[in-house]
Amino acid sequence: MKWDWVADHVPDLVELTGQHAYLALLPVLFGLLISVPLGVLCVRWPKLYPPVFGGANLLYALPSIALFIVLIDYTGLTSWTAIIPLTLYTFSVLIPNVVDGLRSVPDASRQAATAMGFGTTRRLVQIELPIAVPVIMAGLRVATVSSISMVSVAALVGLGGLGQLFTDGFQRDFPTEIIVGIMLTVLLAFVCDALLVLAQRLLTPWARARVASR
Amino acid sequence: MITYDRVTKRYPDGTVALDELSVECPAGEITVFVGTSGGGKTTALRMVNNMVEPTSGTVSIDGEDVRSRKPAQLRRGIGYVIQQVGLFPHRTIVDNIATVPYLLGWNKKRARARAMELMERVGLPSTMASRYAFQLSGGQQQRVGVARALAADPPVLLMDEPFSAVDPVVRAELQEELLRLQSELRKTIVFVTHDIDEAIKLGDRIGVFRTGGKLVQFGSPETLLTDPADEFVAAFLGRDRGIKRLSFLAAKGLPLRDRPVLPADSPSSGAASAAGDETWLLAVDAGRKPLGWVSTEDLAGTATIGDAPLHPIGHPFDVETDSLRAALDAAVLSPAGSAVGVDSGGAVVGVVSQEELGAAIRGGFGGGVT
Numbered sequence: 001m002k003w004d005w006v007a008d009h010v011p012d013l014v015e016l017t018g019q020h021a022y023l024a025l026l027p028v029l030f031g032l033l034i035s036v037p038l039g040v041l042c043v044r045w046p047k048l049y050p051p052v053f054g055g056a057n058l059l060y061a062l063p064s065i066a067l068f069i070v071l072i073d074y075t076g077l078t079s080w081t082a083i084i085p086l087t088l089y090t091f092s093v094l095i096p097n098v099v100d101g102l103r104s105v106p107d108a109s110r111q112a113a114t115a116m117g118f119g120t121t122r123r124l125v126q127i128e129l130p131i132a133v134p135v136i137m138a139g140l141r142v143a144t145v146s147s148i149s150m151v152s153v154a155a156l157v158g159l160g161g162l163g164q165l166f167t168d169g170f171q172r173d174f175p176t177e178i179i180v181g182i183m184l185t186v187l188l189a190f191v192c193d194a195l196l197v198l199a200q201r202l203l204t205p206w207a208r209a210r211v212a213s214r
Numbered sequence: 215m216i217t218y219d220r221v222t223k224r225y226p227d228g229t230v231a232l233d234e235l236s237v238e239c240p241a242g243e244i245t246v247f248v249g250t251s252g253g254g255k256t257t258a259l260r261m262v263n264n265m266v267e268p269t270s271g272t273v274s275i276d277g278e279d280v281r282s283r284k285p286a287q288l289r290r291g292i293g294y295v296i297q298q299v300g301l302f303p304h305r306t307i308v309d310n311i312a313t314v315p316y317l318l319g320w321n322k323k324r325a326r327a328r329a330m331e332l333m334e335r336v337g338l339p340s341t342m343a344s345r346y347a348f349q350l351s352g353g354q355q356q357r358v359g360v361a362r363a364l365a366a367d368p369p370v371l372l373m374d375e376p377f378s379a380v381d382p383v384v385r386a387e388l389q390e391e392l393l394r395l396q397s398e399l400r401k402t403i404v405f406v407t408h409d410i411d412e413a414i415k416l417g418d419r420i421g422v423f424r425t426g427g428k429l430v431q432f433g434s435p436e437t438l439l440t441d442p443a444d445e446f447v448a449a450f451l452g453r454d455r456g457i458k459r460l461s462f463l464a465a466k467g468l469p470l471r472d473r474p475v476l477p478a479d480s481p482s483s484g485a486a487s488a489a490g491d492e493t494w495l496l497a498v499d500a501g502r503k504p505l506g507w508v509s510t511e512d513l514a515g516t517a518t519i520g521d522a523p524l525h526p527i528g529h530p531f532d533v534e535t536d537s538l539r540a541a542l543d544a545a546v547l548s549p550a551g552s553a554v555g556v557d558s559g560g561a562v563v564g565v566v567s568q569e570e571l572g573a574a575i576r577g578g579f580g581g582g583v584t
Contacts, residue, residue, distance in 0.1 A: 106298070106300065106303070107298075108296060108298035108299065108300030109300045109301065109302055109303065110300075111296065111300055112294065112296065112299075112300030112301075112302075113300075113302070114265065114289075115263055115265060115289055115292075115294035115296075115372075116289060116290065116294060116313055116314050116317065116362075117285075117286040117287065117288075117289035117290035117314065117317050118286065118317065119286050122317075127302055127304075130304045131302070131303060131304050133304075204304065206303055206304050206305075206346045206348075207304075
């Protein structure tokens, strides 16, 4: 471990971490934006769910490196080459959680909402989605951490991020760079996860109290 | 007033949930729909707020077809209480109660003030306002359910087996509470239950439904108990129909004897003769509160009647407010075979024997219908 190398490269490491976070987190956001409406549709029309779920699982089985390479032909060395596959992975992680979350809404609460004069959209936004938040959040945490981990692979096709430290470190046979890359990736994942936990606590005080009372 | 005019509900598979229902639920009264499962009572209830649409016929409130209004608008004007309560787990109690006021566009302050007022009205401590549903007992949750239904002061209240999931003690409390609220609020209530005793206790009018969605009989509880339309209704009312009917006869006016009622410090020597041919004496304290029954056979060797073994009276009945059924029950429980009548302060007014009660019942006794 050569600490002076680390000290010399702080600005580079910060830039790579920022790039890594950007490449990993934007797909999580996009994945969420796709999963929620599609999950809502799957709950509304249950026949839709098996093909969507099966398709999502297949997507997850595709090797990321293969997707990156295929996409280079179309999107070149832009961020999109990383963002598109990772969005698909996030989607396949999140869709079951969105559906399960919406299904966790007690039927009596849904019925009471209808009987009190909620329209379909208002019921979804004010009652069903808030009640689904804890389950969706659980999926979001997994998706976020795995996206941060997977985006390292993008460096193999030259897309940047902390993965560059691995490729560079291997080529130059320089372990310090690899170790720093691993540590920063884990640290980034840890910080993002902690932020999500914090957000969940603020968003769903009722769910926290429920666990505490058990 | 809610009017059902030849209302039928037939499902695509041919099942008939409701068959040509024509009935009027009077304004300001509690109409109870009771019956076997599959009798269509819940279907009928859910037609009032357009949660179920009739296949034919019309349901109207004050002459206006419920289907002529937008469902969401209609429902905000109709309170709805269900067995599973259906509170929103992510909202505090006060915000659960304020749901409909929020939907109607009230500002937060006004809606919450109204919700707090209702919490008090249904007997919930204001400290519960900021709690969540899972922190409340089943009975408390249902009180919230009732408060939520009343929040926007709707003229009509629909209640679908609201008290079926709580234990009998809490259920009785909630029933009393509903009657108390109703005496103040005078809502038009449709109440569905499978419990005939609940129907008799709460209903101003009762409709009995049979499997296949047929309304078999519609009338006051007394009418049903006295004159059931057919075997089905009679069987549904049960083998204690006669006893239940006594609930509608007041105990007020029963002949009460006070000769066996003696202070506990009365000397035993004179007690037997003072009581004449009575074989049981009722010992009372200085405030005439009943202490227990004393058999005249046990008086030998005692100084005062209070020294003899005291037998518990079971329960007394209130001579002003209780029914003949309560008086009869008190007499059946009593070792002396007599019921103890007390005033509102719990002081003994007199006693009445099973024989005297029997005579009063045979004579069509009634100090009036309660």
